[in-house]
Amino acid sequence: KAGVTQTPRYLIKTRGQQVTLSCSPISGHRSVSWYQQTPGQGLQFLFEYFSETQRNKGNFPGRFSGRQFSNSRSEMNVSTLELGDSALYLCATRDRPSNTGELFFGEGSRLTVL
């Protein structure tokens, strides 16, 4: 069974640009969460989607947004990029937002903002 697939794995952008990252969950998984990982702030929760609806949201500015499609694939978008947005963005999926389901993480998309 294929794991969580994130694309692109690496990308470089300049300040002011926007970026879209994609996450394809494990087959059958309908819940998708996004996390940002930086050396300074560590791992921080961005948001979670289930059935195309945002269910939880972290403390990030409105420049960070996401969506989920009917096939459970998810995208996150960061507009007006800042240097501080340079990070590893991790997607995590589970079959449903249950209390006990394990989160499976992808390998991440590493964004560098110049």
Added chain:
Amino acid sequence: AQSVTQPDIHITVSEGASLELRCNYSYGATPYLFWYVQSPGQGLQLLLKYFSGDTLVQGIKGFEAEFKRSQSSFNLRKPSVHWSDAAEYFCAVAPTGTASKLTFGTGTRLQVTL
């Protein structure tokens, strides 16, 4: 708001020695507790989790963790470390009922000497 403290940023142990990684959490009730491992360039892999019941939890790769409510701790242990255990380890908590929205500690980097 919940928080997680991993007081050890970096730990070095010899192969075959025992290991204990510390984790303390702050939360009003008993949260869901997790340990994840991240190898370089990889996503996070769940080692073990605690939701309720037996306070000694067994995980994969020979790891175990003990939940101590009185100390608000969830320390990770392994009796004999292998060189392949070198990685970064993250403790995480989530409010009961929202296991997707994890709050992570800052991580402990484990180095294993031969």
